[in-house]
Amino acid sequence: MDDERARSREEERNRRAAERAEAAQARSERRAADRDEAARQREQARAARGAEDEARRAALAADREGRPKRRASGSLARTGEQKVVRDVRLYRTNVDTGRMRELAKRGATVEGLAKVFGVSIETVVEALKGDAALKA
Numbered sequence: 001m002d003d004e005r006a007r008s009r010e011e012e013r014n015r016r017a018a019e020r021a022e023a024a025q026a027r028s029e030r031r032a033a034d035r036d037e038a039a040r041q042r043e044q045a046r047a048a049r050g051a052e053d054e055a056r057r058a059a060l061a062a063d064r065e066g067r068p069k070r071r072a073s074g075s076l077a078r079t080g081e082q083k084v085v086r087d088v089r090l091y092r093t094n095v096d097t098g099r100m101r102e103l104a105k106r107g108a109t110v111e112g113l114a115k116v117f118g119v120s121i122e123t124v125v126e127a128l129k130g131d132a133a134l135k136a
Helices: 002-066 074-079 097-105 110-117 121-127
Strands: none
Touching (some): 097 121
């Protein structure tokens, strides 16, 4: 009877150990399947994000096509309006003797004033006559 009882307990122990091993194997397989599913979902999400990024980049590139490559000022970036460039080669500076005297006091030369104001050197000398700041 003791042998039968011992054998019965051993069989019960072996059965419980086999059940635990099967449960552990089932948990392991379920976890592996869950990991595979999570990896597949992450890969799908990554692919969707990549497609969204590509679409966004394409839209930005299309928007960028119409804009100039370099912006001269902040307002151009905001409004997209080009600054009007005028041909000022033939413009003349107003000959103002007060400005000439002020610039001469700051160190401008007679030749430089004549060139800037577009007048002869004699005209500048005449305008600065009697001024102590006259530089030749």
